[in-house]
Amino acid sequence: MNNISIMLVEPQSAGNIGSVARAMGNTGFSNLVLINPVEYKNNEAYSMACNACGTLLQAKVFPNIKDAIKDSCLVVGTTRRKGRERYPVLTLHEASPNILTAAKKNNVSILFGREDKGLKNEEIKLCDLLVEIPTHKNYPSLNLSHAVFLVCYEVFKTALPAGPSIKLAPWEDMEGMYIHLEKTLKKLGYGEKGGAHLLKTIMKSFKRLFGRTGLMQKEVNMVRGICTQIEERVVK
Structure with a gap:
């Protein structure tokens, strides 16, 4: 995750910034970038960050998006709204492998918009890839830190190594077990008195x-x- 930066565009709440730092810590991310943020080095942010205050204090601050992403080879934008300027949009599941592949040897930036308005269309145009988080139609808006956590978690989960493979019993042994099991059931009375269909x-x-x-x-x-x-x- 060292080459992936979580970028917050004009975040409006110090508490949200602190919560984002904590969400990043939960999922192994540490590069926090803030673009024209509110004052965040205060008790509200520190209390929400908990043990991720280091991420908060080491956050890089830029006045605009272009300066923040200039060293990135892949810029990912998050969006709830769709339209001609916001197409195509991938799901997190679809986008995560692309993000991880690019991040192996390149810097990747994931942009999150303002709490109230998200990313503007001109900011969306700076992105190479757009992702969405499906939510219920009656209440589609997510808290900023929740959105960051969901994106970070999906990428984190995709990056986890596959579990150890399990050697399964060969087909012949499975068939032998089924024959033995059926024989045992017959001894218990299954299949008697026209019950062959039940046994099958x-x-x-x-x-x-x-x-x-x-x-x-x-x-x-x-x-x-x-x-x-x-x-x-x-x-x-």
Whole structure:
């Protein structure tokens, strides 16, 4: 995240600036840029920043957007409104991989507009990429710090390494387990007296259940072990 800057355009609340610093800290971002901000080095901002006061105090301040983005190779604008000047607009999920790819070797700026009016059309034209955060139509406006957190979190989440791969049991062993499971159910009385259709339905449900997640070999062995224990007790 070292090459990604979070830029607030004319933020109007010191508390919001502090909250943004905290949201950035939660998601691993540290480069805060303020463009023509209100006075923010005060108790209101510090109290909202909590343990992210370092990000707040190290924020870079510029008088205008062009000066702030001059070293950026990708400028991302956030917008709620759409129109001819604001097209195309990507979702956060779509844009995050592009942001991370560019940030590997380049500076990336993500712009957030004013609390009351957002980014102006002439500011939107400076952006290479536009993103939106879907919200409910009856109340579409987000608090500035909430918007920053959602964007930062999506990029942070996309950057997380994939979890360790799990070696699943081979198909033959899964089929053997299903055969064993069906045999055990028959010993419990399923399928008797015209209940063959019920047994088939149950087995289909088990296959869908286990198929959604897959089973490791030890889990297959566990299921078969349970079946064996049931069979022994039924015989007794």
